[in-house]
Amino acid sequence: MSSAVLALVFPYGAGAWYHDGNSNSMIEFTVLKRSRRSRARLGILKTPHGEVMTPAIVPVATNATVKALRSDEVLATGTQMLISNTYHLHLAPAQPHAGRPLARGGEETVAAASGINAFMQWPRPTMTDSGGFQVFSLGFGRDLGVGKVASASFPNRLERAVTEGAQPQSVKIGEDGVRFRSPLDGGEIFLGPRESIAIQERIGADIMFAFDECTPPRVMRGYMRAALDRTHRWAKACIAAKRTDQALYGIIQGSVFKDLREESAKTISRLARGGGFSGFGIGGDLGDALGTSRIGTRTILNWTVPLLDSRLPRHLLGIGKLDDIETIVKAGVDTFDCTVPTHYARRGIAFVSSKKRGGWEAADFTKAVMLRDRGPIDAACDCLVCSGYRRQYVAHLFRAGEITGGAMLTFHNLYFFNGFVARVREKIKKGLL
RNA sequence: GCGUCGGUGGCGGAGUGGUCAAUCGCAACAGACUGUAAAUCUGUCGCCCAUUGGGCUACGCAGGUUCGAAUCCUGCCCGACGCA
Numbered sequence: 001m002s003s004a005v006l007a008l009v010f011p012y013g014a015g016a017w018y019h020d021g022n023s024n025s026m027i028e029f030t031v032l033k034r035s036r037r038s039r040a041r042l043g044i045l046k047t048p049h050g051e052v053m054t055p056a057i058v059p060v061a062t063n064a065t066v067k068a069l070r071s072d073e074v075l076a077t078g079t080q081m082l083i084s085n086t087y088h089l090h091l092a093p094a095q096p097h098a099g100r101p102l103a104r105g106g107e108e109t110v111a112a113a114s115g116i117n118a119f120m121q122w123p124r125p126t127m128t129d130s131g132g133f134q135v136f137s138l139g140f141g142r143d144l145g146v147g148k149v150a151s152a153s154f155p156n157r158l159e160r161a162v163t164e165g166a167q168p169q170s171v172k173i174g175e176d177g178v179r180f181r182s183p184l185d186g187g188e189i190f191l192g193p194r195e196s197i198a199i200q201e202r203i204g205a206d207i208m209f210a211f212d213e214c215t216p217p218r219v220m221r222g223y224m225r226a227a228l229d230r231t232h233r234w235a236k237a238c239i240a241a242k243r244t245d246q247a248l249y250g251i252i253q254g255s256v257f258k259d260l261r262e263e264s265a266k267t268i269s270r271l272a273r274g275g276g277f278s279g280f281g282i283g284g285d286l287g288d289a290l291g292t293s294r295i296g297t298r299t300i301l302n303w304t305v306p307l308l309d310s311r312l313p314r315h316l317l318g319i320g321k322l323d324d325i326e327t328i329v330k331a332g333v334d335t336f337d338c339t340v341p342t343h344y345a346r347r348g349i350a351f352v353s354s355k356k357r358g359g360w361e362a363a364d365f366t367k368a369v370m371l372r373d374r375g376p377i378d379a380a381c382d383c384l385v386c387s388g389y390r391r392q393y394v395a396h397l398f399r400a401g402e403i404t405g406g407a408m409l410t411f412h413n414l415y416f417f418n419g420f421v422a423r424v425r426e427k428i429k430k431g432l433l
Numbered sequence: 434g435c436g437u438c439g440g441u442g443g444c445g446g447a448g449u450g451g452u453c454a455a456u457c458g459c460a461a462c463a464g465a466c467u468g469u470a471a472a473u474c475u476g477u478c479g480c481c482c483a484u485u486g487g488g489c490u491a492c493g494c495a496g497g498u499u500c501g502a503a504u505c506c507u508g509c510c511c512g513a514c515g516c517a
Contacts, residue, residue: 058468060468060469062468062469063469067469067472068472083468085468085469088469127468129468130468132468133468133469134468134469134470136468137468137469137470138470141470142470145474147465147466147467148467148468149466149467183470209468212468214468251468281468283468284468286467315468316468317467317468318467318468318469319467319468320467321467324467336467336468337467337468338467338468339466339467339468339469339471340466340467342469343466343467343469343471343473344466345472346471346472346473347466347471347472347473348472349466367461367462368460368461368462398472399460401472402472403472405472406472407472
């Protein structure tokens with residue numbers, strides 16, 4: 001890593017390798033600069049495990065690992081904060097009794113290791129998602145075969161729109177929480193606001209998220225209305241259930257419905273004003289990436305962000321392709337998580353510097369041409385991988401089914417995304433965004 | 434030289450009289466993926482037109498049997514193994 005990039009990523013120094021101090025203090029968010037051209041802002045998010053320069057991307061470490069990388073490697077990519085998952089950690093480290101709610105959940109394994117930071121040897125800030133996304137991804141998402149963002153393959157499948165009163169097949173959404181089937185032993189997993197908070201407190205991340213219901217793309221309004229009431233009720237229940245002084249973010253839902261999104265922003269803001277939340281998550285269906293519905297992420301953010309207390313940090317849940325980043329930052333997002341850099345890396349896709357619009361392009365290492373390419377992964381990148389290995393080698397690893405290829409591209413992609421966001425911060429600092 | 438087994442699409446390998454342009458795997462090509470169900474999934478993959486669909490050439494080569502053959506018979510060529 002060049003010293004220039006290091007300075008952007010770790011302006012206060014990289015800090016000592018793993019040190020777990022007293023971690024039970026609240027977070028503190030400071031806005032350093034507000035753009036005059038947009039809602040973009042530069043800030044510092046202070047947590048018990050160090051500071052995050054915002055805007056920042058938060059790579060996804062669902063199972064207490066950024067898939068394919070060691071924590072020290074993740075650190076070397078310039079990553080400032082990670083987000084792990086309540087649902088997965090409740091299930092995963094628990095060996096034989098995964099089906100039993102709470103008593104023997106995986107969070108106990110994490111707690112016994114002194115929390116997520118020590119457990120995964122990650123010294124920097126962490127978040128835990130509440131499991132609300134799994135209500136969608138294992139429910140309607142799975143039934144409809146869609147992700148949270150409408151895509152080209154989606155319209156054909158939408159005859160089965162989610163209407164009022166609908167239930168997913170393998171997940172049951174109730175008024176007090178959600179019943180899942182454990183993929184490990186088929187046992188029942190019940191997750192509601194109380195359960196989610198209890199688990200997140202055992203995991204011990206700096207920032208927790210309220211348990212919400214993430215809805216699929218283009219839900220019908222009637223369904224969204226009822227789901228939003230649940231999410232709001234659960235938000236209050238999360239606040240009531242919370243015992244530690246970890247930070248808790250409330251989540252705004254409402255899909256593409258302006259009045260519902262506004263109502264949600266106001267409701268969650270009110271709870272934040274009351275001291276229940278120390279930040280905001282914006283989640284759910286964030287509009288059509290293809291633009292066919294004419295309501296995109298930017299529009300939805302423009303409805304909601306102005307209604308939020310500007311002193312508190314705003315996290316956009318699960319959005320962060322390179323093409324999205326400037327847009328969401330300009331709409332006032334401070335942090336965002338996204339699986340794209342890590343997920344795509346394991347599929348053989350590297351994001352590399354380019355003269356094309358946006359300054360990047362995708363390079364597919366599973367293509368045969370890559371086997372003949374003797375150049376570096378990204379000629380303009382100075383990461384550990386790019387500074388030595390050739391494209392043909394990485395392509396060979398993918399061809400041979402070697403996991404090292406995915407690990408190398410994961411490293412590079414995270415380095416690339418972190419550098420990309422660091423440049424966005426520079427633009428804000430210089431008044432260019 | 435004799436014998437046995439075998440020769441199928443880029444490769445491997447099914448199929449053993451009709452529903453076969455031919456299961457499947459690999460490779461190739463294209464696509465998808467945004468709070469990770471995912472080191473995954475989907476599509477194409479003989480040639481020529483076409484929207485469903487149609488036409489042509491195909492299962493080592495040449496003949497034959499049959500209404501009909503990748504599948505049966507004969508000869509030839511090639512390969513592996515065995516015996517000389």
